[in-house]
Every structure is written in structure tokens, then in C-alpha cells.
Amino acid sequence: MTTRVRTGLALALLAVPAARAQETPPKAFAIMGGTLLTMGPQGTIEKGTILVRDGKIAAVGKQVDVPSGLPVINATGLYVTPGLIDAHSHTAIEGGVNECTDVVTAEVRIADVIDNRDIDIYRQLAGGVTALNVLHGSCNAIGGQNAVIKLRWGKAPEELIFKEAPRGIKFALGENPKRSNFNVPGQRRYPGTRMGVEVVIRQAFEEARAYKREWQEYEKKLKAAGPKGEKPVPPRRDLRLETIRDILDGKIYVHAHCYRSDEILMLLRLADEFGFKVRTLQHVLEGYKVADEIAKHGAGASTFSDWWAYKIEAYDAIPYNAAIMASKGVLVSLNSDSSELARRLYWEAAKVVKYGGVSETEALKMVTLNPARQLGIDRWVGSLEAGKDADIAIFSAHPFDPETHVEMTLVEGQAYFDRSKDLAARGQGEKKAASGGQR
Amino acid sequence: MRRPALALLLLFAAGPALAADVALTGGRIVTVSGAVIPKGTVVISGGKIAAVGADVAVPPGATSVDVTGQTVYPGMIDGLTTLGLTEIGSVAGSVDVSEVGDVNPHIQAWVAVHPHSELIPVARANGITAALAAPGGGLISGQSALIRLAGSTPEALKVKTPLAMHMNYPSGRAPFDITRLFDEPELKTFEERQRERKKNQEKDLNRLRNLLEEAKAYGAALDAAKSGAPLPRPDLPMEALAPVARGAVPVIMRADNEDDIRGAVKFAEERKLKLIIAGGLEAWRCADLLKQKGVPVLVNVDRLPRKESDAYDAAYANPAALQKAGVAFAIVSDDASQSRNLPYEAAMARAFGLPADAALRAITLSPAEIFGVADRMGSLEPGKDANLFVASGDIMDHRSQVTHVFIDGVEQSLETRHTRLYKQFKDRN
Numbered sequence: 106m107t108t109r110v111r112t113g114l115a116l117a118l119l120a121v122p123a124a125r126a127q128e129t130p131p132k133a134f135a136i137m138g139g140t141l142l143t144m145g146p147q148g149t150i151e152k153g154t155i156l157v158r159d160g161k162i163a164a165v166g167k168q169v170d171v172p173s174g175l176p177v178i179n180a181t182g183l184y185v186t187p188g189l190i191d192a193h194s195h196t197a198i199e200g201g202v203n204e205c206t207d208v209v210t211a212e213v214r215i216a217d218v219i220d221n222r223d224i225d226i227y228r229q230l231a232g233g234v235t236a237l238n239v240l241h242g243s244c245n246a247i248g249g250q251n252a253v254i255k256l257r258w259g260k261a262p263e264e265l266i267f268k269e270a271p272r273g274i275k276f277a278l279g280e281n282p283k284r285s286n287f288n289v290p291g292q293r294r295y296p297g298t299r300m301g302v303e304v305v306i307r308q309a310f311e312e313a314r315a316y317k318r319e320w321q322e323y324e325k326k327l328k329a330a331g332p333k334g335e336k337p338v339p340p341r342r343d344l345r346l347e348t349i350r351d352i353l354d355g356k357i358y359v360h361a362h363c364y365r366s367d368e369i370l371m372l373l374r375l376a377d378e379f380g381f382k383v384r385t386l387q388h389v390l391e392g393y394k395v396a397d398e399i400a401k402h403g404a405g406a407s408t409f410s411d412w413w414a415y416k417i418e419a420y421d422a423i424p425y426n427a428a429i430m431a432s433k434g435v436l437v438s439l440n441s442d443s444s445e446l447a448r449r450l451y452w453e454a455a456k457v458v459k460y461g462g463v464s465e466t467e468a469l470k471m472v473t474l475n476p477a478r479q480l481g482i483d484r485w486v487g488s489l490e491a492g493k494d495a496d497i498a499i500f501s502a503h504p505f506d507p508e509t510h511v512e513m514t515l516v517e518g519q520a521y522f523d524r525s526k527d528l529a530a531r532g533q534g535e536k537k538a539a540s541g542g543q544r
Numbered sequence: 545m546r547r548p549a550l551a552l553l554l555l556f557a558a559g560p561a562l563a564a565d566v567a568l569t570g571g572r573i574v575t576v577s578g579a580v581i582p583k584g585t586v587v588i589s590g591g592k593i594a595a596v597g598a599d600v601a602v603p604p605g606a607t608s609v610d611v612t613g614q615t616v617y618p619g620m621i622d623g624l625t626t627l628g629l630t631e632i633g634s635v636a637g638s639v640d641v642s643e644v645g646d647v648n649p650h651i652q653a654w655v656a657v658h659p660h661s662e663l664i665p666v667a668r669a670n671g672i673t674a675a676l677a678a679p680g681g682g683l684i685s686g687q688s689a690l691i692r693l694a695g696s697t698p699e700a701l702k703v704k705t706p707l708a709m710h711m712n713y714p715s716g717r718a719p720f721d722i723t724r725l726f727d728e729p730e731l732k733t734f735e736e737r738q739r740e741r742k743k744n745q746e747k748d749l750n751r752l753r754n755l756l757e758e759a760k761a762y763g764a765a766l767d768a769a770k771s772g773a774p775l776p777r778p779d780l781p782m783e784a785l786a787p788v789a790r791g792a793v794p795v796i797m798r799a800d801n802e803d804d805i806r807g808a809v810k811f812a813e814e815r816k817l818k819l820i821i822a823g824g825l826e827a828w829r830c831a832d833l834l835k836q837k838g839v840p841v842l843v844n845v846d847r848l849p850r851k852e853s854d855a856y857d858a859a860y861a862n863p864a865a866l867q868k869a870g871v872a873f874a875i876v877s878d879d880a881s882q883s884r885n886l887p888y889e890a891a892m893a894r895a896f897g898l899p900a901d902a903a904l905r906a907i908t909l910s911p912a913e914i915f916g917v918a919d920r921m922g923s924l925e926p927g928k929d930a931n932l933f934v935a936s937g938d939i940m941d942h943r944s945q946v947t948h949v950f951i952d953g954v955e956q957s958l959e960t961r962h963t964r965l966y967k968q969f970k971d972r973n
Contacts, residue, residue: 224852231856280634393969413962414663414881415633423962429970445848448856452888455942461966465943507891507940508900510857531855 130519133158135171139180139499144187144474145488148466155185157495160517165489183512184503186469187488188235188496189450192407192476193360193387193440196237196447197223197254197265203242204249208282208295209309211274211348213249215239219262225444230256230522232448233498233511236267238440238480240387243277243362244284246296246305250274250348251360253480255496256514258521271481273384274352276361278302278368279418303371310379313349316340320350358384358481360407364418366394373402385479388442389430390422396433405436405479410456427471428461438476455505469504565589566953567602570612571934576901576909577923586616588930591953596924611934614947617904618923619673619931620939622883623911624796624822624842624876627664627675628657628691628701633881642681647755649709649788650780651686653677654702659695665960667883668693671933671946674703674921675883676876676911678710678796683748684755685710687784688796690915692931694951707915708820709788713799713808714748716741749811756815759785794818796842800825800850809837820914823878825850828862831869840872840914845889857896863906864897874911875903891940903940929953 134157141153143165154169155162164170171177195202199220204210219239229237235256241249253270282302284294296302319340326337351357359376363369363386376383385405386392390413392399392406399406408430413422431437439454441447450472457463457471477487485494495518502509514522566588573581575596585600586593594603602608631638640656657677667675678688687706695701732740763786765776787793795812799805800823809830812819821827824841827834834841843866849858866873875890877883886907894903912922920929930953937944949956 225848228848228856393965394972396969397972411885412881414631417632417635420632420662421961421965423965425962425966425970429966432970445846449846449892452891452942458943459945505941505943507938507942508895510895527856 131176133163133172134176134178134518135169136178136180136185136497136499137171139183139185140503141165141489142184142186142466142469142504143489144466144470145490147490152181153185155489155495155497157497157515157518160495160519162489162491162493162495164491178499178513180499184500184509185489186233186451186498186500186504187473187477187493188486188498188514188516189233189472190236190238190438190476190480190482190487191229191234191441191447191450191472192238192385192438192479193442194237194239194444194447195242195442196225196229196444197221197239202240203244205242205244208245208305209247209345209349210241210245210249211247211309211352212344213241214252215241215249216252216266219252219254219265221260221262221265225447226256226258227522228444229447230258230514230516231511231524231527233451233500233504233514234447235496235498235514235516236477236480236482236486237447238273238360238476240273240360241275243275243281246277246282246302247309247349248275248277250357253482255516256521257516257519267482269482269485271358272351272356273358273360273480274348275387276306276359276363276372278361278363278372279365280416281362299365299368299371302368303375306372306375309349310353310375313346313353314379316343316346317350317353352381353379355381360385360387362387364388364390364416364422366391369395370398373398373404377402384481385438387440390419390426392435393423393426393429394421396430396435399430400434405438405475406430407438407440407476407479409442410439410453411460424456424460427457428463431463431467431471432461436475436478437471438479439471440476451500451504451509458505465505565594565603565606566950566955567600567606567608568611568616568934568948569602569608570610572615573924574615574617574904575924576618576905577925583612586924586932588932588950588953591930593924593926593928593930593932595926609934609948611948614934614936615938616924616932616934617671617939618908618928619921619933619949619951620671620886620907621874621911621915621922622667622672622675622877622886622907623874623914624678624844624878625667625675625883626678626680626880627667627693627883628659628661628677628880629653629679630880631658631661631663641679643679643686646682647684647751647781648679648682648686649684649755649759649782649784651679652689652705653679653687654689654691654698654705657689657691657698657701659697659701661880662961663880663883664693665957666881666962667886668949668951668956669946669958669960669963670884670887671935671939671949672883672886673931673933673949673951676707676915678708680710680798681712683712683714683752684785685712687793690917692951694954694956704915704917706784706793708794708796709785710822711752711795711797713797713804714745714752715804716743716745716748718744745807749807752811753815755785756789756817758782759789762786763790788817789815791816791818794820796820796822798822802826802829805830806833809833809839812839813837822876824862824866824873825859827871827873828858828865831866831871834866834871835869838872840874841866842874842876842878842911842914844876844878845892860892860896863893863903867898867902872910872914873906874914875906876911887939888942891942894940900940 136155141150156164251273253267254265383404411424474487477483497515499513568586584598587595679686689705690703691701762782822842847859890903909922912918934948
């Protein structure tokens with residue numbers, strides 16, 4: 106049934122960073138023999154098989170019919186997980202992550218400035234990551250729109266965008282929009298207090314509501330005028346208010362950077378008042394203090410495993426945050442907010458086993474299925490289930506094992522990272538340079 | 545009526561309570577200095593390790609602690625931190641790491657270590673029992689101190705001071721000036737910038753040379769004063785630098801780039817300094833030189849590679865490369881709030897080529913050796929300070945729990961700000 110089983114992992118799939126000539130991956134192949142941590146209803150499958158066809162997982166299970174002649178990745182002794190998803194990233198952004206010049210900048214879009222040549226994309230692939238929620242910075246109470254991307258290393262910026270992902274936007278509460286961390290002499294910008302942060306957001310939504318009414322009035326008049334009547338003058342288009350109106354209409358997910366329990370409650374209260382949902386609270390380091398309220402509102406939480414004490418609003422951060430919130434029914438993910446940390450998200454997940462006794466499967470979900478659900482992309486990614494994209498990470502040992510490293514990372518069935526190929530290619534660049542040759 | 549009062553009086557008059565003998569029984573013992581003992585006993589007495597072995601008897605009167613199924617380790621030593629010198633990074637009032645000015649050899653970290661920092665119990669609760677509290681910034685930052693992570697006063701915390709004089713290999717770049725943030729950038733070629741940098745570096749190195757030369761002279765003047773010559777005018781910086789210039793006190797010099805590391809080694813050789821490199825991001829590129837000159841490295845593992853063209857795991861595989869080349873090194877957190885994650889830095893080095901026992905040594909006996917305190921800590925050997933901890937499994941496995949921590953034979957509470965907040969809020973109504 107299976108032929109061409111290789112003992113190594115090397116397969117005729119592109120993997121070398123910035124490779125010019127990209128080989129086309131085989132249309133179908135199988136991964137066999139590994140322990141599959143599916144994060145789905147099948148749970149853990151020992152010596153399982155994943156059949157990949159046209160970039161999708163065609164089948165997953167203990168007994169899967171693999172047509173003869175198909176290339177096979179021999180994953181015996183290895184662990185296979187869904188590709189990891191970082192729900193808070195600033196990787197692959199060109200020229201600046203913060204449009205700091207105004208306190209509400211809903212109209213700007215990270216998708217416009219994706220840098221596909223950021224080497225940290227490759228380095229995160231090497232850590233098993235396959236998708237990122239690339240966010241605007243936390244300079245402004247209402248920041249810009251995010252871009253959810255897949256780490257299709259080597260492709261053009263627009264090809265990295267996760268097309269099916271719902272739109273999202275960044276809010277920021279607390280110290281950062283107050284600019285208390287920015288000691289730029291002579292510059293004072295509103296808001297300077299948490300009271301001001303609330304007012305800024307409230308004001309923006311009031312204006313957006315009025316803008317929505319204006320346009321609804323106009324639509325009514327336009328309809329009433331009919332094909333022959335005098336056309337009413339449309340209101341002036343405002344990209345900023347349009348975006349916030351889309352939030353009101355539930356068309357954009359709000360990802361709100363926040364720390365303190367009072368500001369978390371402030372935003373949930375404000376959202377309830379204006380009739381929209383906060384999709385995720387980001388960082389949310391005091392989330393454990395108001396976990397019930399967060400669960401009641403229905404917001405997800407995307408937090409650090411154990412960062413603390415770098416700001417006063419992070420002084421009460423505890424590594425049990427994720428476990429407490431999860432125990433109260435909050436959908437929790439763990440993120441990095443750091444190109445350095447993003448490479449080892451799998452070990453960040455291991456920490457919540459230690460701090461709070463979360464089960465290993467639930468812990469691993471916090472960097473796979475849970476962020477996928479938070480970002481509204483779980484139909485395509487987040488677990489090893491038939492029908493989902495073949496976004497897969499293959500580890501040398503259990504992802505929580507102290508000696509584990511990633512052997513291979515695939516996005517839609519294409520191995521964008523292959524450690525054996527990476528190792529084989531080392532030194533070649535320097536050799537070629539020394540001999541005067543081209544890449 | 546009188547007798548109970550007398551008994552109480554005697555109790556209080558007995559002086560500070562001596563740690564009772566403790567025997568940890570039934571556990572797997574990782575001594576670091578020798579073979580692993582699959583099942584044995586560690587006896588603690590008078591603040592020291594009294595006995596370690598498979599067939600060690602529990603002394604009469606000792607408190608027995610059954611650690612069957614768990615592992616006993618020497619307390620970890622974090623060889624580069626700002627523990628006690630920083631509380632909340634963004635709150636200047638709570639940060640005492642970098643003094644004003646470029647040249648501060650007379651600064652002593654130990655006097656400013658905050659014994660009641662919330663960060664110390666957090667590190668201790670994960671098995672860190674000693675750490676280097678180091679100043680930073682400038683050309684010469686000041687003197688670091690090795691501290692134990694238990695005690696109510698700086699005197700009680702300090703184990704050895706000065707441990708080293710901290711310096712930063714000059715970068716040659718102008719210090720960041722935020723008032724010029726929005727100025728038009730100067731148009732210079734890369735070559736011009738490089739030349740400028742090298743010139744600035746040489747200028748700073750000359751400054752350092754002059755300071756060390758002056759310090760040597762000052763030291764000689766102090767020596768002369770002992771045999772009757774008049775005392776030189778008081779000069780705290782020179783007095784602090786004198787033993788460094790002589791090679792009596794080591795220099796811990798921060799350098800990451802290969803050029804800077806090579807420059808530091810060359811400079812130390814020229815000035816006959818006892819050099820330890822801190823950072824060492826590209827130490828793997830000059831491992832042979834470091835081995836040849838006997839320069840140890842304090843290396844932080846969780847870092848991005850310096851160059852885009854570097855292997856993605858260059859920093860992770862750094863310790864393994866140093867170990868292969870025979871370079872002495874310790875794995876350090878180079879942090880304060882994240883010192884507790886020291887064993888996981890070692891784990892990353894292990895995942896990328898460093899053998900498990902070498903990884904453990906890099907956070908226990910190796911820093912002790914590099915700091916000249918291996919006679920008293922870093923391994924489970926009779927006679928050493930009873931600094932040790934017990935874990936439910938491999939300490940480099942993120943899932944393991946630390947169940948007991950001893951410092952100088954006294955069992956430490958594992959309560960921290962975090963456990964208190966956890967208890968307070970996990971069932972909040």
C-alpha cells in the first residue's frame with residue numbers, strides 16, 4: 106500500500122529559505138507512523154496517518170487508505186500537531202506598527218504593509234507556527250485593522266493574507282495609549298488617563314452611530330426618490346467612522362489590548378452598551394480577577410503564559426491567568442507578542458500545565474484550536490481534521506518534551522520548513538560567496 | 545506559674561533558631577558533580593550538605609522528608625540577572641540598574657539589592673537559589689554581587705562581592721537621543737558609518753586603557769601608603785578599579801558581535817585582565833579563540849540570531865558549540881522577572897545539541913566554577929552549602945513542579961505574589 110517510505114523527513118518539497126526555484130509539492134502524500142495530537146474529536150492517535158490532497162487534509166485516523174505510489178513522510182517516533190497559531194504578532198510589518206499620530210486610527214490597515222521578506226517568518230515556521238494574527242500596535246485607544254496571515258514563506262505579501270479570515274481591529278487600553286511609556290519631551294496627547302481612554306472610545310462609537318444613522322437616512326431617501334426622483338446628496342464618506350460602524354454591525358472583530366481588571370470591565374460595559382461584542386481581550390493579564398464577567402460577555406482571552414512586572418499594569422500578572430480564565434469558561438489562547446518568543450509557543454503552552462494544572466491537550470489547544478476559533482478561522486485550521494487545511498507541524502518528540510524541536514512545518518501541504526534540508530543547506534551560502542558564485 | 549514563664553524565656557533566649565537536621569529520602573539524586581543516584585538520601589545539617597548517597601542513614605533527630613518519585617537537584621545559579629535591582633521595568637523609581645555616567649567602577653550592586661523584591665521569591669520558587677545581581681549601562685557599570693535568594697537584609701543576601709567589574713564593550717555608536725528622533729537622517733555610506741564606529745570604539749578603548757593605567761598607579765600608591773608613604777587623595781572609582789587592573793577581580797564584559805568578542809579578548813590579554821564574556825551571541829563564531837584564551841561565557845539562549853543569514857537556531861545551538869570547543873560557559877537569564885525560566889533556557893540549549901547533563905551543569909556547577917564559589921555551591925556534595933531543591937520530574941521539563949527549596953539548609957516557603965493572587969482570585973465570587 107505504501108511505497109517510497111523514507112527514514113528521514115526530506116521529501117521533494119520546497120523548504121530552503123528564499124529559494125528561487127520553487128518545486129511544486131506533490132498533489133497528494135501521506136504522513137504516517139507518528140503520534141497525532143489532533144486537537145479534534147479524534148483526540149490523540151498513536152501511529153496515525155494523515156492523507157493530504159491538494160493542500161487539504163483528506164483523511165486523518167488510525168486506519169486510513171493510502172493509495173499505492175503516494176509519497177510518504179515517515180513520522181515514526183515523531184509527534185504531529187496542527188500548525189501553531191500566534192494570536193498576537195507584529196512580525197512581517199514594514200515601516201512601523203503604530204500610526205501614533207492620532208488616538209483613533211481605525212482606517213489604517215496592517216494588510217497594506219505586510220513585509221513578506223521578514224526572516225522571522227521563516228524562524229517561526231521553524232517553531233511550528235503556520236498562521237499569525239498580525240496586529241497594529243498599542244499606541245492608540247482605537248488602532249488599525251489587523252491582518253491574519255499564513256506563513257507561506259517566499260510568496261508575495263498579498264499571497265500571505267488568510268483570505269477567509271474575518272476582519273479584525275486593534276483597541277488598546279491602559280498605559281500604552283496614555284503614552285505614559287513614551288517620554289518624548291514636549292508632546293502631550295489626549296488621553297492622559299484611563300478616564301480619557303474610555304471617553305475616546307465612547308466618543309468614537311457615538312460618532313460612528315451618528316454616521317450610520319446619516320447613511321441609513323440617505324439610503325431611505327434614495328429608495329424613496331425612486332429611479333426618476335431627485336437624488337439626495339450622500340453624506341461625506343469617512344473611512345474611519347465607516348470602520349467603526351462595521352464594528353457596530355458585527356463585521357469586524359475587536360481585539361483589545363488591556364491589562365487591568367477595571368479597564369477590562371470598562372470595555373465590556375461599553376461594548377454591551379453599544380451592542381457589539383469584544384472578540385478577544387489581548388494580554389488581559391488581570392483577566393483572572395474578572396473571569397466570570399469575561400465569560401458572561403463572551404469575549405475570548407489571548408494572554409502570555411508568564412510575563413509580568415515590566416509595567417505597573419503587569420505587576421499583578423500571574424502564570425495561573427490562563428488556567429483560571431479557562432476554568433470559568435473563557436476561550437483562552439496563549440500568544441507571543443514577540444518574534445523571539447513566537448518560535449517557542451509550544452513550550453509556552455506547556456507552562457499552563459505547570460501553572461494551574463491544565464491538561465496537556467487543553468494546553469496545546471491554547472496555541473492551535475483556540476486561537477483559530479478566536480480568529481474565526483477554525484473552519485480551515487487549528488486541528489488535524491478531514492476537510493481542514495494541511496497546516497501541520499512535526500516535532501521530534503512530544504511538543505512539551507525538554508528535548509523536542511520542530512522537524513517540519515507544512516502550510517497547505519507544502520513544507521515551508523524542513524530541518525533536514527535547512528541543515529544540509531548550511532554553509533552553502535558562505536561557500537558560494539567565497540567561490541564568487543551566485544545564490 | 546513561674547516554670548512555664550522560665551521555659552518561654554529560655555526558648556527566646558536561645559538565639560536564632562538553627563536549622564534542624566533534615567533528611568530527604570527516597571528520591572533520585574542528581575549531584576551534577578558525579579553519577580546520578582537512582583534512589584538515595586541527602587542529609588542537611590548545620591546549613592550544609594552533610595551526606596549524599598544511596599545508603600546514607602537518616603541521623604537520629606533529623607526531620608525526614610520523603611521525596612520518593614521526585615528528583616533532588618543542587619540549587620540553580622542564575623549567572624547574570626538584575627534581581628533585586630529592578631522591580632517594574634517601566635517605573636524608573638523602582639529600577640536601580642544603570643547609574644548616571646559612563647564610568648562607575650565604584651558602584652556596588654549589593655548595597656542596592658531590595659531583599660523584599662517580589663521577583664526574588666518567584667525565582668526561588670522554581671529552584672533558583674543564587675544569582676548574580678549585576679549593574680548595567682555605560683562603559684564601566686560597576687561591581688556585581690553574587691546573592692543568595694533568601695534573607696531580609698542586603699548583608700544577609702550577599703554571598704560574594706565584588707564578584708566582578710561589569711563593562712560593556714564599546715559599540716562605537718552614539719547613544720540614542722530621543723530629542724533627535726524626528727531629525728533628518730544623516731546621509732552617510734555604510735563604509736563611512738563603519739569607519740566612524742571603529743574610530744569611536746578605539747576612542748572608548750583608549751579611555752578604558754587610561755582608566756586602567758591610572759587605577760594601577762592608584763593601587764600602587766595605596767600599597768606604598770601601607771609602608772609609610774602618604775595616602776593618595778581619596779578616589780573611590782580608582783580604588784575600585786585597581787584590583788581589576790591587576791587581574792585580581794574579574795571583568796564581565798558584555799559583547800555579542802564576533803568582532804566585539806574578539807576585541808574584548810584582545811583587550812583583556814593586552815591589559816592582563818581576567819575576562820568573562822556576557823551575552824556572547826556570536827561566541828560560537830570564535831569558540832576556538834575563547835577556548836585558547838580560557839575565557840568563559842555567560843550566555844543567554846532565548847535570543848534571535850544576529851544576522852538574517854545565520855542559521856535559525858544559531859542562538860539555541862550556541863551552548864552546544866561552546867561545549868564542543870571546550871569553552872567554559874554558564875546559561876543565564878540576563879533578566880530578573882524571568883529568572884525562574886532559567887531551566888527552560890537550558891532546555892532549549894538541550895533541544896539543539898547540548899547534552900542533558902551539560903545543560904544542567906550550565907545552570908549549577910559551571911556558574912559556581914566561573915564565579916569561584918564551586919567550593920561551596922553548584923553540586924550536591926558533602927561540605928557544600930545546603931542549597932538544593934526537589935522537583936516532581938526533570939526540572940528542564942516545563943511541566944515539572946518544584947516541591948521543596950532549601951537555602952543554607954533552611955526550607956523556603958514556595959509562596960509568592962503569584963500564589964497569593966491565585967488563591968485570592970481562583971474562586972472569586
